[in-house]
Amino acid sequence: MLLSLVLLAVIALGYLAQTTGLCMFKGxxxxxxxxxxxxxxxxxxxxxxxxxxxxAYLVDIPLHFTMYKMNIWFLFGGFLFGLGAALNQGCGISTLGKLTRGDIKMLATILGWLAGWTILAYWSPDRGFVQIPIHKLSHYLLLGSISLLLIVWISFSNKRRKKLWFSMMGIGLLSGFIYLYQPRWSPNAILNQLSSALTENKLYNWPIFEQYLFFIALLTGMLFAAWRTNKFLFVPAKFQQWMVHFCAGTLMGIGASLALGGNSVQLLLAMPILSPGGFVAVAGILVGIWSGIHIQKHLIPITLNK
Incomplete structure (x- = not known):
């Protein structure tokens, strides 16, 4: 019963991500x-x-969320991820969103993700990550106050703003409970485990069946949104585009590995628990995206079908 409810939450998250967008490149x-x-x-x-x-605290559920101190690898990994996202013209979740809308070249991006994770599985530098305890009262007071102020401000805004902000905040609310149930539910986590399993040849490293169900549920929500909004359109791709998106995905995979997660993990888990490493990673992603846009526009202009 509980698993069914969580799967419904993942479907809802996929629907909201497709209709609203959670793409820092677009942002x-x-x-x-x-x-x-x-x-x-x-x-x-x-x-x-x-x-x-x-x-989780009130009902005594163990928390698996982890905070990390600032580290140069978060910044560098975020930068590589952002650079790849700019070349891909979409971040992690939006890549799946485009794929479920018929943009077939996003398959090359996903293969690139796996290649990037695999490269770091073979060679992983000593990054010296330092865990720190999660704040309690200060955490709730700060984010609770921000939430209240946002809700009041949005409630007196126009319909378009309400839809945007409540959809984005709804994605965060759903993801919190999904992460609480299964910390490794995200597509990035699945690709990470697959790369480790393939390189180390250890059966226990393979994703569990539940994780595949979550991935299917996410795609189901996105597909339903694409069908409901009449946004599904098959987009063929040339060989050059496949190569560009594969390279972009590889950069995103390496960056996510170095920074312990892509943009969705940083936005929906690391930053909300006030992890300093998460804030640094997001800063790196933003700089990487900005740099990637500049590179495409001024140095190596590449025309890609959106």
Whole structure:
């Protein structure tokens, strides 16, 4: 029964991610065009994750969330991920969103993710990550106050703003409880385990059946949203585009490995629990995306079908 409820939550998350978008690449582009609110809503999408941590504390459920001190590898990994996202013209979740809308070249990006994780499975530098305890009262007071202020502000806003912000915050709320049930539910976590299992040839490293169910549920929510909004359109791709997206995905995979997660993990888990490493990784992602856009525009312009 509990698993069924969590799968429904994953389907709902996939639906919201498809209809609203959780793409920092799009957010940076919107910012460059003068619309700063979209990126801000993305950066604050995980503000309600504290609800799940408080629930876990009240009902005595063990928390598997981990905070890390700042480290140069978070910044570098985030930068590589952002650079790859710019070349891919989409981040992690939005890659799956595009795929379920018929953009077939996103399969090359996913293969690149796996290649990137595999490279780091064979060679992983000593990154010296330092875990620190999760804040309790200060954590709830800060994020609870931000949540209340946002809800009041949004409630008196126009319909378009309400849809954007409540959808983004809904993604964060759902993800908090999903992470509480299965910390390794995300597509990045599955690819990480697959790469480890393939390189180390250890059966216990393979993702469990439940994780595959979560991945299917996420795609189901996205497919349903694409069908309901009439956004499904098969987009063929040329060989050059496949290669560009494979390289972009490889950069994203390496970056996510170095930073212990891609943009979705940083936005929906690391930042909401106030992990300093998460904030550094997101800063690196933003710089990487900005740099990637600049490189494509001025140095090596590459025309990709959106």
């Amino acid at each position: 940076v582009n919107e910012w460059r065009d003068g619309n700063k609110e979209y990126l801000m809503s993305i950066l604050l999408s995980g503000v309600l994750v504290w609800v799940s941590t408080l629930f």
